[in-house]
Amino acid sequence: xxxxxxxxxxxxxxxxRWLVGMTQQQLAEKVGIKFQQIQKYETGANRVSASxxxxxxxxxxxxxxxxxxxxxxxQPMEPEAETVPGDILGDxxxxxxxxxxxxxxxxxxxxxxxxxxxLSDVA
Numbered sequence: 654x655x656x657x658x659x660x661x662x663x664x665x666x667x668x669x670r671w672l673v674g675m676t677q678q679q680l681a682e683k684v685g686i687k688f689q690q691i692q693k694y695e696t697g698a699n700r701v702s703a704s705x706x707x708x709x710x711x712x713x714x715x716x717x718x719x720x721x722x723x724x725x726x727x728q729p730m731e732p733e734a735e736t737v738p739g740d741i742l743g744d745x746x747x748x749x750x751x752x753x754x755x756x757x758x759x760x761x762x763x764x765x766x767x768x769x770x771x772l773s774d775v776a
Contacts, residue, residue, distance in 0.1 A: 658724065660697030662706070665720040667695040669713045671748040672755070683712035 670680055670691075677695070681688040684705070693699035694709075701709065710717045754762060 655697040656700070658721075659700045661724055662701055662720045663695045663697040665722065666691075666701075666709060666713075668748065669715055669719065670695075671745075672752055673713060674752060675713070680709070680712055684708045 670677070677688040677691040681691045684691075685708070686705075690699065694701050694705075706717055706720060710719065754765070757765060
């Protein structure tokens, strides 16, 4: 059975990989492993060692701590616990939207954010 922390870390790897527009193959090449191993990490089927997580963080240009963001440390993790509501990190459309959002220049992005906030308040 997979551990919820391994699943969470795998989702965060996938999330960051999508945000930077990198394929599993490209990440695997940067880390020096086969893409199938990246697939196993992203699903939580295989646990990522500390040294491998360090290499992945370097390849994705984030700190190792990034992969643990969002874990609720006040609640004990149970094997079937849902760590991300609705698995937003696994939603291709949501990740494409976030990637596109960050490709917009900052001043325009801020205005788009405010528009989205107003629209969500009205909905």
